[in-house]
Amino acid sequence: MSHRYAGISWNPQKRAYDLMVAAGVVLYLVTFLALSSLLHPAATAETLLIRGFGSCAFLLLNVVLCIGPLCRLDSRYLPLLYNRRHLGVTTFLLGMVHGAFSLFQLHTLGDSDPLISLFTANRNYQSLADFPFQPLGFLALLILFLMSATSHDFWLRNLTPRVWKSLHMLVYAAYGLLVAHVTLGLLQSERSPWLVAAMGTSLALVLSLHVAAARKERELDDSTPKAQEENYVKVCAVSEIPEKCAKLVSLRGERVAIFKFDGKISALSNVCRHQNGPLGEGRIIDGCVTCPWHGFQYQPESGAAPEPFTEKVSTFRTKLVDGCVWLDPHPLPPGTYIEPSRIGRS
Amino acid sequence: MSEFYIGYLSSAPLAIRRRVRLLAAAMVVFAVGGAALFAASQNRFAASFFDYGKPAEFSGSLVLQPYPALLVNRGMAGSSETPYLLVAPGKFGADALVSGREGRNVRLRGTLIHRTEGKMIEIEPSSIQDLGESADRKGRPRDLGFATLSGEIVDTKCFLGVMNPGEGKVHRDCAARCLSGGIPPALVSSDFDGLQRLFLLVGDDGKPLLKSGFLQRAGRPVAISGRIFESQGLYYLSTNEVRIQALE
Amino acid sequence: MLEHAVAFLVRAYYAYTLAGCLFAILFVIRGVQMVDVQARGAGVGFRLLIFPGVIAFWPLLLRRWFEADGEAPAERNAHR
Numbered sequence: 001m002s003h004r005y006a007g008i009s010w011n012p013q014k015r016a017y018d019l020m021v022a023a024g025v026v027l028y029l030v031t032f033l034a035l036s037s038l039l040h041p042a043a044t045a046e047t048l049l050i051r052g053f054g055s056c057a058f059l060l061l062n063v064v065l066c067i068g069p070l071c072r073l074d075s076r077y078l079p080l081l082y083n084r085r086h087l088g089v090t091t092f093l094l095g096m097v098h099g100a101f102s103l104f105q106l107h108t109l110g111d112s113d114p115l116i117s118l119f120t121a122n123r124n125y126q127s128l129a130d131f132p133f134q135p136l137g138f139l140a141l142l143i144l145f146l147m148s149a150t151s152h153d154f155w156l157r158n159l160t161p162r163v164w165k166s167l168h169m170l171v172y173a174a175y176g177l178l179v180a181h182v183t184l185g186l187l188q189s190e191r192s193p194w195l196v197a198a199m200g201t202s203l204a205l206v207l208s209l210h211v212a213a214a215r216k217e218r219e220l221d222d223s224t225p226k227a228q229e230e231n232y233v234k235v236c237a238v239s240e241i242p243e244k245c246a247k248l249v250s251l252r253g254e255r256v257a258i259f260k261f262d263g264k265i266s267a268l269s270n271v272c273r274h275q276n277g278p279l280g281e282g283r284i285i286d287g288c289v290t291c292p293w294h295g296f297q298y299q300p301e302s303g304a305a306p307e308p309f310t311e312k313v314s315t316f317r318t319k320l321v322d323g324c325v326w327l328d329p330h331p332l333p334p335g336t337y338i339e340p341s342r343i344g345r346s
Numbered sequence: 347m348s349e350f351y352i353g354y355l356s357s358a359p360l361a362i363r364r365r366v367r368l369l370a371a372a373m374v375v376f377a378v379g380g381a382a383l384f385a386a387s388q389n390r391f392a393a394s395f396f397d398y399g400k401p402a403e404f405s406g407s408l409v410l411q412p413y414p415a416l417l418v419n420r421g422m423a424g425s426s427e428t429p430y431l432l433v434a435p436g437k438f439g440a441d442a443l444v445s446g447r448e449g450r451n452v453r454l455r456g457t458l459i460h461r462t463e464g465k466m467i468e469i470e471p472s473s474i475q476d477l478g479e480s481a482d483r484k485g486r487p488r489d490l491g492f493a494t495l496s497g498e499i500v501d502t503k504c505f506l507g508v509m510n511p512g513e514g515k516v517h518r519d520c521a522a523r524c525l526s527g528g529i530p531p532a533l534v535s536s537d538f539d540g541l542q543r544l545f546l547l548v549g550d551d552g553k554p555l556l557k558s559g560f561l562q563r564a565g566r567p568v569a570i571s572g573r574i575f576e577s578q579g580l581y582y583l584s585t586n587e588v589r590i591q592a593l594e
Numbered sequence: 595m596l597e598h599a600v601a602f603l604v605r606a607y608y609a610y611t612l613a614g615c616l617f618a619i620l621f622v623i624r625g626v627q628m629v630d631v632q633a634r635g636a637g638v639g640f641r642l643l644i645f646p647g648v649i650a651f652w653p654l655l656l657r658r659w660f661e662a663d664g665e666a667p668a669e670r671n672a673h674r
Contacts (some may be wrong), residue, residue, distance in 0.1 A: 005632050007639025013353045021372055024377045031381035044510045055384050063373075075351075076365045082353035105509070109436030111527040115607070121519035121526075123562055129594070130566060134519055149647035154640070158630055158658070159651075160667050191512035192387035200378070260486035283350045295352040311437040322665045 017083040054098035069213030092148040133185035140177035232326040244284040264340035266300035267316035394461035395505035405453040407480035413530040439528025451477040487577035497535030518565030545583035559587030567593040614649035
């Protein structure tokens with residue numbers, strides 16, 4: 001949104017968020033390390049650090065993955081999403097400490113390059129139980145690195161939001177790799193059923209939240225409008241749209257947000273220029289459509305961000321017939337001004 | 347109308363603030379509970395030790411074959427000698443450090459690695475002082491017969507204390523790296539006399555076993571058939587590649 | 595066989611990363627403001643934050659530097 005990049009645009013909410021994340025991480029690590037050295041005096045510090053940082057990163061990744069679907073299901077969780085990128089970067093940094101320690105401990109000071117050793121020390125790639133699990137962790141860490149390294153908005157703009165989003169969807173690949181990494185690694189040598197249960201619970205939670213959110217999304221996409229005449233499709237009754245909010249409609253694979261405000265109706269692309277956030281779940285605040293994810297704003301009539309910002313989204317023609325909203329499904333070039341349809345004049 | 351959150355405003359609406367506070371409290375419980383659960387459910391750690399940062403002086407007579415060891419006499423005349431296996435720093439065996447000194451009395455500095463199953467010294471390179479020919483006569487190896495033992499192939503350095511756990515699946519890659527670098531390989535088994543013992547693996551000719559035969563079998567259950575020897579307090583299992591069977 | 599293939603890939607990875615590091619130093623000092631107008635006058639914090647990403651995506655940014663017009667690349671999707 002800024003017209004000049006800053007390292008991190010700090011604000012009170014971000015500070016509070018980061019403070020909470022840092023406190024949580026420190027609390028986890030201190031509890032684990034203190035309790036482990038108390039219960040297991042023979043354990044080496046390296047082993048405990050590797051386990052502490054690795055498990056913390058994995059748990060945090062589970063949390064990160066739950067935030068998206070949780071917000072789709074209940075908008076009160078949106079504050080978690082606002083600064084999720086810092087949570088992601090924290091996950092990577094914890095994972096990197098784990099990875100660096102492990103690589104040093106298990107593969108350096110030997111007769112081979114550590115990275116070559118990582119992939120060749122255990123060669124039972126054809127076996128499931130003996131599968132080399134460490135390369136899986138390495139690949140997951142590489143994905144988390146690419147995501148963290150591109151978390152600044154500079155990358156969103158320069159890789160384009162679509163490429164950026166695809167890159168960041170790789171988090172699911174990383175998650176899969178890490179589930180395999182833990183299952184084929186630690187869970188093969190530890191005997192406690194609690195660890196298996198914890199793994200199963202977190203996996204089930206992440207999956208069920210995603211299924212629930214996807215089901216909710218599908219209901220929306222299935223409600224494609226039927227009635228059609230002269231390039232316009234009938235969308236909904238004006239009364240169905242709450243004031244200063246939008247009704248979503250799915251057209252040609254993308255969603256359109258139809259906003260009602262001050263006795264007027266305007267339609268915009270649902271896709272925020274920032275991180276493809278859902279504009280239609282936003283509000284009209286100070287006369288501007290405000291994205292629920294990071295607060296990016298657009299004028300409803302033109303789809304253009306207020307000065308000095310330059311983001312623009314597509315607009316759509318609307319008309320009102322007998323208290324119903326009709327929409328021309330052809331997107332106009334981003335930023336095109338369209339006179340809003342006035343309620344009570346049709 | 348439900349409340350709407352905008353991150354860059356200085357404070358969030360009340361209902362959202364309450365929800366976030368609740369979440370924060372839940373996260374604290376989750377963090378502490380998760381950490382405690384993991385800490386408490388780890389396997390028992392072996393009582394194995396690496397006196398890292400505390401090197402000491404050792405003197406005794408050197409044995410080079412099949413694996414380098416230092417026989418330390420504890421002073422009392424007639425008392426048996428304690429064998430200390432020798433390794434180099436990192437993931438390397440000590441062969442290069444002690445070569446040509448078979449049967450010599452030496453004094454050396456090194457770091458002690460110890461566990462019930464045995465003792466080992468990580469030698470500081472160039473700390474070895476030659477004290478002359480050893481007067482001790484080596485005893486003959488005792489033949490304890492042919493047997494099939496099941497257990498896990500480990501690299502003795504990590505198993506005896508440099509890493510904890512120094513065995514099992516997570517450690518397997520490191521075991522392969524260490525064994526490849528010449529750390530003496532051994533089978534950990536309690537099949538012989540009920541005590542968990544280390545059986546250093548040697549070939550049928552009594553020399554170090556070919557690495558290709560066991561490198562990829564380290565860190566998982568195996569059964570090995572061979573002749574068991576005892577020599578200077580160390581146990582050996584004389585076998586070959588074909589007689590190492592994977593167990594599941 | 596595995597050893598050779600892995601050794602080749604790992605060396606390629608090292609070379610790519612080393613080239614990326616060298617490129618990234620130049621890029622965050624000189625290139626970034628030519629590629630993206632919003633980076634003009636941006637501070638050290640921003641330049642350090644994008645550094646690791648430049649190492650990863652250096653061939654892409656090298657091309658953009660050559661074609662530099664300061665505008666972000668156009669995105670294509672169903673609405674644009």
